[in-house]
Amino acid sequence: MPDPVLEAEQFAEQFTAEPEAEWQIYAPTQDDLPCDDDIPMETLRHKLQMDILVDAYINWLIANQIQGFIGGNMFVYFSPDQVRNQNYRGPDVFVVKDVPSGERRSWLVWQEGKAPDVVIELLSASTARRDKTEKKQIYQDQLRVTEYFWYDPFNPDDFAGFSLQRGFYQPLNFDAQQRLVSEQLGLALVRWQGVFKQVEAVWLRWATLDGELLPTDGELAEQERQRAEEERQRADRLAAKLRELGIDPDQP
Numbered sequence: 001m002p003d004p005v006l007e008a009e010q011f012a013e014q015f016t017a018e019p020e021a022e023w024q025i026y027a028p029t030q031d032d033l034p035c036d037d038d039i040p041m042e043t044l045r046h047k048l049q050m051d052i053l054v055d056a057y058i059n060w061l062i063a064n065q066i067q068g069f070i071g072g073n074m075f076v077y078f079s080p081d082q083v084r085n086q087n088y089r090g091p092d093v094f095v096v097k098d099v100p101s102g103e104r105r106s107w108l109v110w111q112e113g114k115a116p117d118v119v120i121e122l123l124s125a126s127t128a129r130r131d132k133t134e135k136k137q138i139y140q141d142q143l144r145v146t147e148y149f150w151y152d153p154f155n156p157d158d159f160a161g162f163s164l165q166r167g168f169y170q171p172l173n174f175d176a177q178q179r180l181v182s183e184q185l186g187l188a189l190v191r192w193q194g195v196f197k198q199v200e201a202v203w204l205r206w207a208t209l210d211g212e213l214l215p216t217d218g219e220l221a222e223q224e225r226q227r228a229e230e231e232r233q234r235a236d237r238l239a240a241k242l243r244e245l246g247i248d249p250d251q252p
Helices: 004-016 020-025 044-064 128-132 134-141 217-244
Strands: 068-072 093-097 118-122 147-152 155-165 168-171 180-182 187-196 199-208
Touching (some): 044 093, 044 118, 044 187, 044 217, 128 134, 128 147, 134 147, 155 180, 155 187
Parallel strands (some): 118 147
Antiparallel strands (some): 068 093, 093 118, 147 155, 155 168, 180 187
C-alpha cells in the first residue's frame, strides 16, 4: 500500500525550491495532491455526526434537484503553501453551493473556482482550541468562508456559528427555536435528541426553516415503508368494499 506521507513529501519537494512562477505555469490537480492523511475521526460519534450531516444534505440536493457539493473529512486546498508545508487537514464538513455534484478526491479552490460557502467543525478535546482559533482565522482570512459553525458531539452546549461581515466573522444569534440559521443555504442547524445508527445522542442536523428535518437514508427508507403499508391497507379496504357489493376483487 502506498505511503501517503511519503508521497506527500515527494510531491512537496518538487515545488519547495521552485519559484512562484512555476505554480502559475502548472496548477496541481486532484490527482497530484494527497487526499488522505490516514487519520480517522476522533470517535465513532464524530464519524456518525459527520455522516448524518453529509447524507441528509445529499438527499436534500437530490430531492430538490439542486446542484451543490458537501464533503466530509476531506482536504480543501487553497494555496500552494499547503503543499510546501504539508498542511493537508481539511474541514470535518463543508458545503459548496451552485457547483456540479459528483465525486471529488479533494477540493481545489483554483480548480473549482470557489471556496466552500459553509464549514462545520466537530470539536473534540484535542481539536477544540485549534478549531476555535487557528482554523477559524484561516476560514476568515484565507478561504473567506461565508459561514462557519462548530459543534461538540459530546457537549451540545458548545455550539456556535459565525457569518463573514466586511471581512470579519460576526457571531450568529440563536433564533426562537434555539437554531442557528444558514442564510447561505436557506437551512437551519438544529440539535436533535434521537437514535442514529443505534447510537443515541444529541445530533446536529439540518432542518428547513419550517422546522422539517432533512431525512437520513434510514428515515427515507422508513417513509417509503410507511407509504407502501398505507397503500396496502387502502387496497385491502377497497377489496373488502367490493366483496360487500358481491364483486370478487380477484377476478380480472
